[in-house]
Amino acid sequence: MAARWRRGTRERRRGRRLGSILLVLLLTGCVAGAGWLFWPTSAPPPETPTGDGADEPVAAAPQYVPSNDPPAAPLAPLPLDETCEGSAPPGAAQANADSLNTMSWAPFGRQEVGWTIYAPRIGAELATACGPGTTRFAAALAGWQAGHRLAPTGVLDGATFDVMKTRWTLARPFAAINARGECPNAPAQSGLSAARSDEVYGSKPAYLRPGALDAYRRLVEAARKDGVVSARDPRVLTIFSSFRDPAADAARCARDNNCQGVSRTICSAHRTGLAIDLFVAAAPGYGPDSSTDDNRRFMARSDVYRWLVVNAGRFGFVNYVFEPWHWEWTGEPPLPGVPISSLPQEGSQPLDQGAPAPQPGQKASPSKTHEVR
Numbered sequence: 001m002a003a004r005w006r007r008g009t010r011e012r013r014r015g016r017r018l019g020s021i022l023l024v025l026l027l028t029g030c031v032a033g034a035g036w037l038f039w040p041t042s043a044p045p046p047e048t049p050t051g052d053g054a055d056e057p058v059a060a061a062p063q064y065v066p067s068n069d070p071p072a073a074p075l076a077p078l079p080l081d082e083t084c085e086g087s088a089p090p091g092a093a094q095a096n097a098d099s100l101n102t103m104s105w106a107p108f109g110r111q112e113v114g115w116t117i118y119a120p121r122i123g124a125e126l127a128t129a130c131g132p133g134t135t136r137f138a139a140a141l142a143g144w145q146a147g148h149r150l151a152p153t154g155v156l157d158g159a160t161f162d163v164m165k166t167r168w169t170l171a172r173p174f175a176a177i178n179a180r181g182e183c184p185n186a187p188a189q190s191g192l193s194a195a196r197s198d199e200v201y202g203s204k205p206a207y208l209r210p211g212a213l214d215a216y217r218r219l220v221e222a223a224r225k226d227g228v229v230s231a232r233d234p235r236v237l238t239i240f241s242s243f244r245d246p247a248a249d250a251a252r253c254a255r256d257n258n259c260q261g262v263s264r265t266i267c268s269a270h271r272t273g274l275a276i277d278l279f280v281a282a283a284p285g286y287g288p289d290s291s292t293d294d295n296r297r298f299m300a301r302s303d304v305y306r307w308l309v310v311n312a313g314r315f316g317f318v319n320y321v322f323e324p325w326h327w328e329w330t331g332e333p334p335l336p337g338v339p340i341s342s343l344p345q346e347g348s349q350p351l352d353q354g355a356p357a358p359q360p361g362q363k364a365s366p367s368k369t370h371e372v373r
């Protein structure tokens, strides 16, 4: 057992060394100034998030963020004895390697290119840390497809992703309630627990249901032990949005006649006291909640997101996959709800009910398609 553990540790170290070498090679091939790949040695002052799903970068002139994630690079440190060879349908690994950065599709209603953003979550679903271009990944995907009544091609496509997305949506109690046309009631603020100032991004206080805050703390502790939270960037896993009082959201929404689609939706997951927005990463020039593809890709490449998709479930947290920063605690149910139709609608935009697949012919704008949060 000890030998096995040591071998695994050696392999992981070797994997990390290999990763470091690849990174150095990549960097030497990049233009000068590509130092954004590294965590800042001293954290810049916190930016103020503009609200969930805001498509606007919080600072001007975002820098170019390359989309390349080498297809064979591990999604996470390889577990014991995992090799990235597998018996996959012929050509499947190559097809995945090709589509990783080129597939044109609209998984959440908005046109996207490639699927590097979702690769870590897909890998977690397949229980593999191997890169998307490996035969092990393709073999695992073929097995998953067969188990979900899909053609076992081993190639990621929109239909396969839709089935995964449905599973991920159904794992969110809030989304399931929302999909029935109901909206959970908000708890009284007096029953919520306040996060400590070192747990908060910026200075805005954060409140959560006590069980959710406890679970968050256990998660952070585990992430710290695993080395994905460190003094290198104290912003990592701090909270930038938590409980949001629906009355205040609705009042602001009506006053401005602008609900910003996702951030002030009439029934936000943030009303439950169970939803939490965590600082995962922010590409240069973007806020931690910018849903631009460059920023989400940047987050998806971070150690912490790759750790979260594998480990957060142990602490009861599930992710809204379009937003790497948005997590919901499932350890206690949301409060009983009311019909969404009974809520003030003024200034609001229609809700996506969390339906797994878009309706045929539906032409959805980003503001309408990813707001079950």
Ligand SMILES: [Zn+2]
Binding pocket: 052, 241, 270, 275, 276, 277, 325, 326, 327, 373
């Ligand atoms: Zn959120």
